[in-house]
Amino acid sequence: MMNDFSFQNTTKVHFGREALSKLSSEVIRYGNRVLLVYGGTFLKQCGLYDKIVSELKKEDIEIFDYDLVKPNPRHTDINIGGKMCRDNDIKCVIGIGGGSAIDSAKAIAALAVSDTENCWDLVEAKKPIMKALPVFAVPTMASTGSEMDASCVISNLETEEKKGYNGPAIRPAVTFDDPVNTFTVPAYQTACGSVDIMSHTIDTKYFSKDDKMDMLYRMMDEHLKTVVKWAPVAYTEPDNYEARSNLMWAAAWALNSFMTCGVRQAASVHAMEHELSAVYDMVHGHGIAILTPRWMRYILNEETAPQIARMAYNVYEIDKDTPVMEAAEKAIECTEKLFFETLGLKSRLSDFGIDDTRFEEMAKNACGERGVIRGFVDLTPEDVVNIYRMCL
Amino acid sequence: MMNDFSFQNTTKVHFGREALSKLSSEVIRYGNRVLLVYGGTFLKQCGLYDKIVSELKKEDIEIFDYDLVKPNPRHTDINIGGKMCRDNDIKCVIGIGGGSAIDSAKAIAALAVSDTENCWDLVEAKKPIMKALPVFAVPTMASTGSEMDASCVISNLETEEKKGYNGPAIRPAVTFDDPVNTFTVPAYQTACGSVDIMSHTIDTKYFSKDDKMDMLYRMMDEHLKTVVKWAPVAYTEPDNYEARSNLMWAAAWALNSFMTCGVRQAASVHAMEHELSAVYDMVHGHGIAILTPRWMRYILNEETAPQIARMAYNVYEIDKDTPVMEAAEKAIECTEKLFFETLGLKSRLSDFGIDDTRFEEMAKNACGERGVIRGFVDLTPEDVVNIYRMCL
Numbered sequence: 012m013m014n015d016f017s018f019q020n021t022t023k024v025h026f027g028r029e030a031l032s033k034l035s036s037e038v039i040r041y042g043n044r045v046l047l048v049y050g051g052t053f054l055k056q057c058g059l060y061d062k063i064v065s066e067l068k069k070e071d072i073e074i075f076d077y078d079l080v081k082p083n084p085r086h087t088d089i090n091i092g093g094k095m096c097r098d099n100d101i102k103c104v105i106g107i108g109g110g111s112a113i114d115s116a117k118a119i120a121a122l123a124v125s126d127t128e129n130c131w132d133l134v135e136a137k138k139p140i141m142k143a144l145p146v147f148a149v150p151t152m153a154s155t156g157s158e159m160d161a162s163c164v165i166s167n168l169e170t171e172e173k174k175g176y177n178g179p180a181i182r183p184a185v186t187f188d189d190p191v192n193t194f195t196v197p198a199y200q201t202a203c204g205s206v207d208i209m210s211h212t213i214d215t216k217y218f219s220k221d222d223k224m225d226m227l228y229r230m231m232d233e234h235l236k237t238v239v240k241w242a243p244v245a246y247t248e249p250d251n252y253e254a255r256s257n258l259m260w261a262a263a264w265a266l267n268s269f270m271t272c273g274v275r276q277a278a279s280v281h282a283m284e285h286e287l288s289a290v291y292d293m294v295h296g297h298g299i300a301i302l303t304p305r306w307m308r309y310i311l312n313e314e315t316a317p318q319i320a321r322m323a324y325n326v327y328e329i330d331k332d333t334p335v336m337e338a339a340e341k342a343i344e345c346t347e348k349l350f351f352e353t354l355g356l357k358s359r360l361s362d363f364g365i366d367d368t369r370f371e372e373m374a375k376n377a378c379g380e381r382g383v384i385r386g387f388v389d390l391t392p393e394d395v396v397n398i399y400r401m402c403l
Numbered sequence: 404m405m406n407d408f409s410f411q412n413t414t415k416v417h418f419g420r421e422a423l424s425k426l427s428s429e430v431i432r433y434g435n436r437v438l439l440v441y442g443g444t445f446l447k448q449c450g451l452y453d454k455i456v457s458e459l460k461k462e463d464i465e466i467f468d469y470d471l472v473k474p475n476p477r478h479t480d481i482n483i484g485g486k487m488c489r490d491n492d493i494k495c496v497i498g499i500g501g502g503s504a505i506d507s508a509k510a511i512a513a514l515a516v517s518d519t520e521n522c523w524d525l526v527e528a529k530k531p532i533m534k535a536l537p538v539f540a541v542p543t544m545a546s547t548g549s550e551m552d553a554s555c556v557i558s559n560l561e562t563e564e565k566k567g568y569n570g571p572a573i574r575p576a577v578t579f580d581d582p583v584n585t586f587t588v589p590a591y592q593t594a595c596g597s598v599d600i601m602s603h604t605i606d607t608k609y610f611s612k613d614d615k616m617d618m619l620y621r622m623m624d625e626h627l628k629t630v631v632k633w634a635p636v637a638y639t640e641p642d643n644y645e646a647r648s649n650l651m652w653a654a655a656w657a658l659n660s661f662m663t664c665g666v667r668q669a670a671s672v673h674a675m676e677h678e679l680s681a682v683y684d685m686v687h688g689h690g691i692a693i694l695t696p697r698w699m700r701y702i703l704n705e706e707t708a709p710q711i712a713r714m715a716y717n718v719y720e721i722d723k724d725t726p727v728m729e730a731a732e733k734a735i736e737c738t739e740k741l742f743f744e745t746l747g748l749k750s751r752l753s754d755f756g757i758d759d760t761r762f763e764e765m766a767k768n769a770c771g772e773r774g775v776i777r778g779f780v781d782l783t784p785e786d787v788v789n790i791y792r793m794c795l
Binding site for chain 2: 012013014015016017018019020021022023024025026027028029030033224225226227229230232233234236237240241252253256257260261264269272273
């Protein structure tokens with residue numbers, strides 16, 4: 012029986028080649044002092060930084076720069092951003108980049124108006140964020156869907172934890188999705204991002220114990236098919252607008268609450284991957300790619316087979332006469348082929364020099380205080396170690 | 404090449420058997436004096452009226468009743484509602500019923516805070532509604548999708564016009580979708596509502612000149628398949644929760660801007676049907692049912708055939724080897740079979756005593772000031788008369 016649910020997503024999205032032309036008119040409604048949140052040197056090299064600055068200058072908006080974004084944003088950096096906002100009377104925060112930049116913008120926006128100067132206090136408070144500076148997002152890759160969701164993930168390198176906070180106040184007010192801004196994403200990042208998009212459907216709702224509404228289940232099929240079709244195109248033709256558009260919009264809709272309606276989100280693979288990122292600073296989408304097919308194989312049994320087989324029939328277009336268990340195996344094989352051959356991702360943790368030394372500790376952390384990852388199939392620390400070993 | 408677009412839908416939806424338990428806590432955030440907007444006697448007979456009143460009493464909310472809702476809401480009634488709000492210092496408006504009730508609530512909410520006492524002035528102003536009392540919706544049938552969209556349609560019986568207004572201020576703040584509240588919808592209304600849901604996809608975006616984003620095109624397929632599958636179930640098993648849930652959520656998502664992204668809405672069939680409702684007070688969904696397959700046949704040509712054939716392949720599951728023109732014909736036949744056999748709707752205007760006396764005048768009105776209905780295929784008044792004649 013389907014669960015009751017509540018749905019709301021307030022983010023406004025301007026999508027297309029002219030999306031950024033609306034930046035200054037949207038921002039000025041909230042104030043004339045903004046913090047740009049980004050990382051690295053690429054944004055300036057490719058011209059996007061200058062484009063954003065010149066758009067903001069149309070409304071004489073004063074710009075402050077936070078350029079400390081790195082993959083897996085660190086809590087100590089966020090704390091610097093929070094102080095910058097307070098010291099400079101910042102009115103809104105614009106995250107420019109991938110999930111790390113947008114998550115950083117959200118984390119900083121919440122910290123800026125909170126009672127603490129340490130964002131890890133907000134992580135540990137485990138309360139929904141109801142107050143934050145307005146957040147804007149300019150995604151430069153299709154991946155996390157952070158541009159339309161209400162959460163952020165932060166890494167604490169001291170405690171080797173990767174956790175986050177969420178709440179309506181940090182959902183972006185406005186997102187500017189220009190697929191052209193993702194043309195420069197290298198093939199490797201395109202692959203990792205695409206895996207992440209698929210995983211947001213597979214890991215949090217497509218494979219799950221809860222009854223799914225038929226309409227949404229069908230839309231999950233099509234969401235996955237969209238990525239299966241367009242990720243390889245974007246991988247080989249980086250400036251294919253149609254491919255980049257589909258991936259960008261698929262990223263936003265994977266995690267914006269729509270398809271999750273009525274399904275309690277589980278995210279078993281994400282829980283296991285967060286340990287890989289926290290301990291080995293692994294690229295999130297690559298960790299997900301290595302874990303997902305092994306997880307599918309580990310949990311495959313008579314009870315889970317029909318759902319895994321559905322992926323074969325409806326996403327990979329395997330003949331519908333194929334017996335269920337055989338079809339489920341094919342879904343796993345097709346997923347491996349897509350991730351490790353078509354999208355060229357290395358398939359093993361040992362490729363990164365990772366061995367089993369810390370698996371037990373990581374498994375324990377992944378299972379958290381409850382001692383179990385609840386999901387499609389509940390996983391104990393022992394299960395998690397077994398899955399990590401399958402990835403070696 | 405895909406068009407740029409902007410997307411935002413702020414409505415919060417509580418969905419499921421316990422949806423109404425959240426009514427009072429949502430309403431009290433906006434004020435303690437509400438106008439209930441509904442029609443007929445059924446709401447009181449079935450117990451829903453009492454349930455809503457007792458929910459609102461939890462927060463001592465004072466209730467005023469506007470019980471003038473009829474199919475195709477009249478502008479003179481809306482004017483009475485606007486006056487009730489002003490006279491009684493109403494803080495928010497709750498529409499309970501089908502599209503007519505929710506549209507009435509929206510129209511009244513806007514009129515209550517406008518500079519005029521005649522809602523037809525707002526229709527004629529053709530400006531987006533930026534100011535209105537907060538609107539809440541309790542749909543009792545799956546049909547118009549008014550519960551998540553930003554527009555309302557009003558009939559002026561004096562001028563025989565059916566027009567409306569729209570704007571962010573009249574999009575419902577909160578919608579309470581309990582599929583159980585649609586169990587009592589009679590088979591005929593279930594059929595009309597289901598046709599309306601399909602038409603919101605077919606008429607405004609699925610068949611259109613604009614390039615569609617692959618992901619959204621696929622989701623339109625599944626949206627239509629959902630209705631094709633579940634409408635006949637709800638028609639014969641009125642208390643099937645799964646069928647009612649799917650239709651209710653399909654109704655909301657048909658017209659909430661999601662699938663329209665990048666496609667300029669056309670609504671040719673709706674333009675033609677509005678004349679039938681305005682002149683003959685016809686039930687909207689039934690008019691749509693009679694017009695849709697004739698319109699599809701009238702516009703079928705080498706250029707339009709591939710899109711119409713897609714419906715055969717992807718929605719009606721006709722063999723993909725069927726040649727395009729033959730498949731397009733099959734899509735039309737399957738649509739006729741669904742509407743006129745499975746869902747039992749009378750198929751001809753003559754079944755309602757309508758003859759061609761007023762077709763030329765209606766066609767001229769449908770084409771409006773431009774003298775043409777722009778859409779998948781542009782229609783002149785002569786085309787519209789031809790289509791009306793096909794429906795006789």
